[in-house]
Amino acid sequence: MSEQATEVLAIVGLEIHVELATETKMFCRCRNRFGDPPNTNVCPVCIGMPGVLPVMNSKAVEYSLKVGQALNCELPSYSKWDRKSYYYPDLPKNYQISQYDLPLCKDGYLDVPLPDGSSKRIRVLRAHLEEDAGKNIHDNPAHTGVDLNRAGVPLLEIVSQPDMNTPQEALSFAREMQRLVRWLGVSEANMQMGHMRFEPNINLHITRGGTVYKTPIVEVKNLNSFKALEGAVTHELKRQYAQWLEDPEGFSLDRKGKQNRGWDDQRNITVFQREKEEAHDYRYFPEPDLPAVVVDDAWRESIRASIGELPLARRERFIKQHQLGSKEAEAMIQDADTGNLLDDATAMGAPPRRVVNLMLGRMSAAANEKGCALGQLGVSAAQLSQLAIMLEEGKLNATAGDKIIDHMIANGGSPLEIAGKLNLLAESNTAAVEQWVDQAIAANPDPAQQVRSGDKKAKQAFGFLVGQVMRISGGKAPPSAVKELLESKLSAK
Amino acid sequence: MSNKITPEVVRHIGKLARIELDDQQVEMLGRQLGDILRYVDKLQALNTDGVAPMAHAVEIHNVLADDAPGQSLTADEALANAPARDNDFFMVPKVLGDS
Amino acid sequence: MNNLLKLSALELKNAISRGDTTATEALEAYLHEISVQDGALRAYNEVLVDEARDQARRIDDMRKIGESPGLLAGIPIAIKNNLCTTWGRTTCSSKMLANFRAPYTATAVARIRQAGAVVLGKTNMDEFAMGSSTENSAHGASVNPWDLSRVPGGSSGGSASAVAGSLCSAALGSDTGGSIRQPAALCGIVGLKPTYGRVSRYGLVAYGSSLDQIGPMTRDVADCAAVMNVIAGHDPADATSLDRPVPDYLANLDEPIKGLRIGLPREFLSDALDPEIHRAIENAVEVYRSLGAEVKEVSLPHSRIDSGAGGELSSFAVACYYIVATAEASSNLARYDGVHYGHRTERDAADIIDLYSRSRAEGFGDEVKRRIMLGTYVLSSGYYDAYYLKALKVRRLIKNDFDEAFETCDILLCPTTPSPAFKMNEKTADPLEMYLADIYTISVNLAGVPAISIPVGLSSRNLPIGMQLIGGVFREDVVLRAARMFEKASGICRLTPPPLGRDAE
DSSP: OOOOOEEEEEEEEEEEEEEOOOSBOSSSOSBOOTTOOTTOSBOHHHHTOTTOOOOEEHHHHHHHHHHHHHTTOBOOSEEOOEEEEOOOTTSTTSEEEEOSSSOSEEEEEEEEEOTTSOEEEEEEEEEEEEEOOOEEEOOSSSEEEEEOTTTTOEEEEEEEOSOBOSHHHHHHHHHHHHHHHHHTTSOOOOTTTTSEEEEEEEEEEEEETTEEEEOOEEEEOOBOSHHHHHHHHHHHHHHHHHHHHHOTTTSSHHHHOEEEEEEETTTTEEEEOOOOTTTTOOOOEEOTTSOBEEOOHHHHHHHHHHHOOOHHHHHHHHHHHHOOOHHHHHHHTSSHHHHHHHHHHHHTTOOHHHHHHHIIIIIHHHHHHHTSOGGGSOOOHHHHHHHHHHHHTTSSOHHHHHHHHHHHHHHOOOHHHHHHHTTOOOOOOHHHHHHHHHHHHHHOHHHHHHHHHTOTTHHHHHHHHHHHHHHHHTTOSOHHHHHHHHHHHTSOO | OOOOOOHHHHHHHHHHTTOOOOHHHHHHHHHHHHHHHHHHGGGGGSOOTTOOOOOOSSOOBOOEEOSOOOOOBOHHHHHTTOSSEETTEEEEEOOOSOO | OOGGGGSOHHHHHHHHHHTSSOHHHHHHHHHHHHHHHHHHHOOEEEEOHHHHHHHHHHHHHHHHTTOOOOTTTTOEEEEETTBOOSSSOOOTTOGGGTTOOOSSOOHHHHHHHHTTOEEEEEEOOSGGGOOSSSOSOTTOOOOBTTBTTBOOOSSSHHHHHHHHTTSSSEEEEEESSSTTHHHHHHHTOEEEEOOTTTBOOTTBOOSSTTTOEEEEEESSHHHHHHHHHHHBSOOTTOTTSOOOOOOOSSTTTTSOOTTOEEEEEGGGSSTTSOHHHHHHHHHHHHHHHHTTOEEEEEOOGGGOEEEOTTSOEEEHHHHHHHHHHHHHHHHHGGGOSSSSSSOOOOSOOSSHHHHHHHHHHHHSOHHHHHHHHHHHHHHSTTTIIIIIIHHHHHHHHHHHHHHHHHHHOSEEEEESOSSSOOBTTSSSSOHHHHHGGGTTTHHHHHHTOOEEEEEEEEOTTSOEEEEEEEEOTTTHHHHHHHHHHHHHHHOOOSOOOOOOSOOOO
């Protein structure tokens, strides 16, 4: 093979299935709940018994519209339901109620932050609502068991344009989507519970000698972790390139079309998947049992009003409003609760810098230890704000602040009470502070002299003396008062 | 002129519809479906340009239910009509994966 | 025959509320009649004796303590076997559901029970409501009480046969393309298909979901109105059921409609029509004229009926119907696969596809398979636009014709069927010919409007002839009053078939 210059461009699109966190299923009022005993969240409707009818869940429609709005989608005035036919034991009616040509949301985009600090706009083709299938259980080697608890759970399918060009971009898009649906409160987006599943479409555009070769598009089915998504895209790009090198003319989109592959979690490779027989003729047609969804301006407006500030906008605001660094701002928008805590605490009069330091300092460490989000530590805005103000006013030093945070997380209580109980309050009696300062000076004549003389070691010596006062006071001396007293007592005479 | 649908097409439709057909049925259905399709072909004579398809007899919209849990069945009730069960699961021959 | 059996449903209800008889006494009279006659008529798939006796006793007990037991108190009503009930089996007269016991009751059935009706049992039908003669039943064909060699029509043939043969006081049927009205016409009773969405479909086993409606099958118009008063109304479990107030259909039923404007669709009164039926319809028109109705010709061009060179009839509406209904049916009946309920093959299935294909091949009868195949075909890749989408557009044209006609008319009047009851096996060999039995009723389902069939006389062979009165959307009240006008003026009401010759009383 000739060694011509070869340019390889990866083209990746992503379908993301998100289970919505409604109380009940899409078309019946069985509970939408993971982990219950098999076939207990089921009724005639979701078992697909003869004569039953679907009635759509208003919350699921509202949640979908929220996601569409957050994805900058058009929310068309008219959308309808269709039946998609295929036979599988986890699909009791042997058709899935879905949306074919007129989805609830279309033509939007998501700006996705990338690890290098830049961001990329990924276009969203559509987002439509459908019902999830049940689960086939393969524990028994001789046969398959079917559990219909998941059958009929509302599922939002978000389809991107093929705008991603690296595994990292696909991963970032998926993660940003997870943050977004959690932010909006429409899904727990818990990967272990299967709340989010990915199906990337991948191929390569290879330019060599002025010719563009397109490899067959591969859709990798049912990926249920970020690791699998990244792995599948990475492997597929390598695999397709290797296969193209072997047969640049034959291994082409024109000749082979689109193929499905599966993901082998053990071996970290995509694998050939036997096509389900006749799977390609879904025979979509309008669902006669369900009236259309008509969205008018008033409904659109209420959706718009309900979604509030989105992560990237909040990030920008924090940087401007509170002079946060970009890393700090990013940490503040990991989820909605974290930023809400900052907003609420500052609204109560706390200085933003203090609040941010507390949150990204001891609280962040505690959240890491507990494996939860900052917002879930149980520290309220009122507690946080009181603590920040106490620190600002010099009533506590930083060490005491950390101790109080630990105590609040463990036992609750107001910072003032805790400080009293643990004897952490800074001494406000000037005479007492002055006594500690005098003690420190008396005990350390050499450093004191250095400070007085103002020589080159003066600064270091001053710091040492402050530390000594703190030690003597058991941490209760207010640092500002200590510094002031030391300065006046040791000023060059 | 034959109106018959070819055996291949009948078999393909039989597969899509998950109905096992023997050769005699394939032959008969090819003939009968051919007759019916010839009959319904008369619709092609009508001009339907610009006519909106009508999928519902009475066109209403936004019929929504509150997201409030109702009564579910017990596993035994759910499985009462099942031809085969394995504990509290519906039982089928081995299949691969989920749909 | 026990005299109780001769009463209309409302008369019986009144007799019970006066204390002249009891629900239990009436029930026993019907149970006895069923035991004597149903061997010949084969109207029932299952008689639900225990439940019926319990309910009758409940009604009698309520009366004893002075409680009002409801609008249909003590009336023995038969229900078509595609209406789900938690007691007895709901088989759709199919091997597929031979042992299916529903864990829920259809809303319409729950309502009549709530109103005090006594459910006698489940009536025979064409399998999954697909047919016009009740010959496509896994339980065997039902028989027309007017002539035991003839069909009762279908698919609600068991219900029609039971009402005409006095094996129930009233019945519920379902109508997708004429399945209430056609058997009502062939058996000489009253049958109403309500406006689509007027009666909840919850618990009605779906055939063509955008066409199906449940309706009453009764001996006279007043009984029909009484049953409608109970079953009509919004049901949150059916998203296509309409949230509109239900008028009292019995109020003013006997007051003639002044200046009733009747449209005669010229497409339905062509030369192709059976001359006896043509004459009966003309007589009926004369009756209305004599009552002061304003009669004029209207046109439903897209429901036109053409006769081909060989005398065969064809109609856009029938063509449209057989695409729409079978497409929906192919999807509605996909769920019968031997996994969650219903028939499962006992042959060894190598895999799940075998299990599906064999269970379905064994569980469904020929006509059901034919319609599933047709519906699958018209939805499949490459044919969707030419067949299914085209049919949906034609459906719109058909509906527009009705909308236009109702701008100048209160009701449309036409025959219900092209001929009186035909012989058993006469049309079973040619599916298309059977489909044409619904040639006058089908466009009504496509348009979603209400229509009633009432008897207008007997043929020279002493077979009932039915007339269809079609109303605008939600105008069941107009349809019922117009039907009652004719009943009163003509005296043609509660036609009784000749005795079957086995009646000991």
